[in-house]
Amino acid sequence: xxxxxxxxxxxxxxxxxxxxxxxxxxxxxxxxxxxxxxxxxxxxxxxxxxxxxxxxxxxxxxxxxxxxxxxxxxxxxxxxxxxxxxxxxxxxxxxxxxxxxxxxxxxxxxxxxxxxxxxxxxxxxxxxxxxxxxxxxxxxxxxxxxxxxxxxxxxxxxxxxxxxxxxxxxxxxxxxxxxxxxxxxxxxxxxxxxxxxxxxxxxxxxxxxxxxxxxxxxxxxxxxxxxxxxxxxxxxxxxxxxxxxxxxxxxxxxxxxxxxxxxxxxxxxxxxxxxxxxxxxxxxxxxxxxxxxxxxxxxxxxxxxxxxxxxxxxxxxxxxxx
Amino acid sequence: xxxxxxxxxxxxxxxxxxxxxxxxxxxxxxxxxxxxxxxxxxxxxxxxxxxxxxxxxxxxxxxxxxxxxxxxxxxxxxxxxxxxxxxxxxxxxxxxxxxxxxxxxxxxxxxxxxxxxxxxxxxxxxxxxxxxxxxxxxxxxxxxxxxxxxxxxxxxxxxxxxxxxxxxxxxxxxxxxxxxxxxxxxxxxxxxxxxxxxxxxxxxxxxxxxxxxxxxxxxxxxxxxxxxxxxxxxxxxxxxxxxxxxxxxxxxxxxxxxxxxxxxxxxxxxxxxxxxxxxxxxxxxxxxxxxxxxxxxxxxxxxxxxxxxxxxxxxxxxxxxxxxxx
Numbered sequence: 001x002x003x004x005x006x007x008x009x010x011x012x013x014x015x016x017x018x019x020x021x022x023x024x025x026x027x028x029x030x031x032x033x034x035x036x037x038x039x040x041x042x043x044x045x046x047x048x049x050x051x052x053x054x055x056x057x058x059x060x061x062x063x064x065x066x067x068x069x070x071x072x073x074x075x076x077x078x079x080x081x082x083x084x085x086x087x088x089x090x091x092x093x094x095x096x097x098x099x100x101x102x103x104x105x106x107x108x109x110x111x112x113x114x115x116x117x118x119x120x121x122x123x124x125x126x127x128x129x130x131x132x133x134x135x136x137x138x139x140x141x142x143x144x145x146x147x148x149x150x151x152x153x154x155x156x157x158x159x160x161x162x163x164x165x166x167x168x169x170x171x172x173x174x175x176x177x178x179x180x181x182x183x184x185x186x187x188x189x190x191x192x193x194x195x196x197x198x199x200x201x202x203x204x205x206x207x208x209x210x211x212x213x214x215x216x217x218x219x220x221x222x223x224x225x226x227x228x229x230x231x232x233x234x235x236x237x238x239x240x241x242x243x244x245x246x247x248x249x250x251x252x253x254x255x256x257x258x259x260x261x262x263x264x265x266x267x268x269x270x271x272x273x274x275x276x277x278x279x280x281x282x283x284x285x286x287x288x289x290x291x292x293x294x295x296x297x298x299x300x301x302x303x304x305x306x307x308x309x310x311x312x313x314x315x316x317x318x319x320x321x322x
Numbered sequence: 323x324x325x326x327x328x329x330x331x332x333x334x335x336x337x338x339x340x341x342x343x344x345x346x347x348x349x350x351x352x353x354x355x356x357x358x359x360x361x362x363x364x365x366x367x368x369x370x371x372x373x374x375x376x377x378x379x380x381x382x383x384x385x386x387x388x389x390x391x392x393x394x395x396x397x398x399x400x401x402x403x404x405x406x407x408x409x410x411x412x413x414x415x416x417x418x419x420x421x422x423x424x425x426x427x428x429x430x431x432x433x434x435x436x437x438x439x440x441x442x443x444x445x446x447x448x449x450x451x452x453x454x455x456x457x458x459x460x461x462x463x464x465x466x467x468x469x470x471x472x473x474x475x476x477x478x479x480x481x482x483x484x485x486x487x488x489x490x491x492x493x494x495x496x497x498x499x500x501x502x503x504x505x506x507x508x509x510x511x512x513x514x515x516x517x518x519x520x521x522x523x524x525x526x527x528x529x530x531x532x533x534x535x536x537x538x539x540x541x542x543x544x545x546x547x548x549x550x551x552x553x554x555x556x557x558x559x560x561x562x563x564x565x566x567x568x569x570x571x572x573x574x575x576x577x578x579x580x581x582x583x584x585x586x587x588x589x590x591x592x593x594x595x596x597x598x599x600x601x602x603x604x605x606x607x608x609x610x611x612x613x614x615x616x617x618x619x620x621x622x623x624x625x626x627x628x629x630x631x632x633x634x635x636x637x638x639x640x641x642x643x644x645x646x647x648x
Contacts, residue, residue: 126391131397151387
């Protein structure tokens with residue numbers, strides 16, 4: 001199903017928001033907060049394309065590289081930024097940080113610091129939706145190296161046996177931290193692993209927003225109709241290093257030419273050009289949109305900076321539900 | 323009162339909640355048609371059907387994770403691990419996810435689920451089907467750890483576990499499954515953090531868990547003939563730990579033995595001993611003694627396994643040592 005012009009603008013806006021939000025983080029990492037953070041920059045089309053097909057009540061599970069997923073599922077920038085600053089007003093009251101942003105009311109079941117761990121949890125959300133007889137779908141995001149974990153295989157197997165409404169979205173950014181894909185697995189297309197679990201598997205250009213939107217839309221519709229899971233591999237690339245602090249955007253293990261070549265395939269600019277060409281957007285509108293988002297981010301940063309730090313006794317709270 | 327086994331008592335609690343609350347479901351390996359390796363879930367498939375009594379693949383990480391995801395999204399899963407030994411296969415889910423999601427999310431998410439698993443040696447099952455490493459879970463803040471020693475406690479504590487909003491590790495003892503005891507037919511709960519004084523005494527306190535409770539009571543009856551009165555306290559839940567009755571008892575008797583079947587180093591008894599040494603040093607009239615398993619893997623040969631398991635003899639030995647201070 002083709003997205004309407006309005007939907008296309010929305011998706012563009014989502015990608016742009018992720019890009020601009022994260023664009024501020026490298027500097028803030030140095031001056032504002034110092035905790036561990038992994039940037040999504042370069043992979044925006046995946047989160048934006050998938051989440052555009054989801055409803056508010058649908059679920060996602062995310063990864064250590066989760067800002068994009070959270071923004072695309074409707075996360076509020078000011079609560080995200082406050083969390084990155086470790087402030088009491090953050091999504092997790094400053095207890096989770098970048099890797100654990102969660103908002104059950106938006107169906108965000110949590111970013112996750114353990115590679116692959118979101119997969120069984122997503123399967124459980126799918127089982128829950130099926131048992132509660134809702135038509136909620138769960139989109140489960142993970143990376144290329146997560147497809148080597150036991151959690152991946154156990155999760156896909158379980159989802160397949162029970163025909164659960166879970167769509168597995170593998171963001172293949174070609175590296176597990178520093179190890180290139182060909183050194184961590186003997187296959188090129190991760191989608192072929194779907195065969196082992198008797199579910200459809202497709203590989204798409206993860207930097208092509210409309211390709212991601214179409215493939216995930218079909219899979220989500222299929223899941224919603226009770227026909228089971230799909231594995232979608234989105235080939236993409238992260239622009240920054242594994243985490244902020246990984247020197248020179250990962251130059252220890254990635255040739256500069258490779259990074260440059262992928263930056264030329266920028267998913268945001270690519271879609272922007274398409275929208276301009278189709279006259280869905282004008283340069284003026286793009287400029288205005290960027291300014292508007294930047295203002296929103298300024299407000300988020302101001303909110304984060306002005307927010308109080310947690311109280312010492314907060315250390316001991318939320319360990320158990322009282 | 324009618325008497326039923328520990329296994330039947332657990333079964334009754336599961337059946338009650340499956341009947342009453344449609345959010346409750348159970349999952350695990352061979353729990354449906356087979357009725358569970360120790361026949362704890364027998365009959366539940368027939369009553370509640372395969373959608374709510376789910377046989378899982380041998381994928382401990384996968385199905386414990388699925389229980390977590392289901393619990394986060396409105397269900398009340400009770401998952402069974404066939405042996406505590408295989409919880410190692412699900413340790414990421416238990417330690418990094420189930421225990422911490424509430425905290426990491428700043429209280430935005432909760433994981434109301436129960437993870438049942440049996441521990442204990444004595445069945446000739448060797449080193450990977452006999453362990454008692456429930457102390458692992460005490461080392462993980464965010465988990466509640468429950469250790470029933472009688473059929474009555476098993477039913478009442480499981481009823482509480484299923485309605486609790488937190489993740490509960492419910493550690494059963496496989497040598498207790500066939501033991502019988504009085505259990506009311508009606509529904510009742512036993513609150514977490516409420517120790518049970520299984521026997522009153524003025525001379526010596528034994529804090530005992532699981533099968534060590536029965537073993538300690540047997541020894542207490544024996545030495546009562548010599549005029550020595552042992553108080554036996556079962557904490558019933560190790561987290562939360564009901565410190566009051568233990569502290570009161572030690573203040574009264576001045577002597578403490580802690581008996582728990584885990585290996586001794588960094589075990590349940592280490593923790594209780596350290597805490598009592600701090601809180602009640604002025605009352606102690608003797609060194610704290612501990613009864614537990616040696617720091618070895620569980621051996622297979624019956625002769626060696628007999629030496630390994632802290633049986634009544636081990637408790638008696640500790641009591642004999644304490645006699646010097648009576």
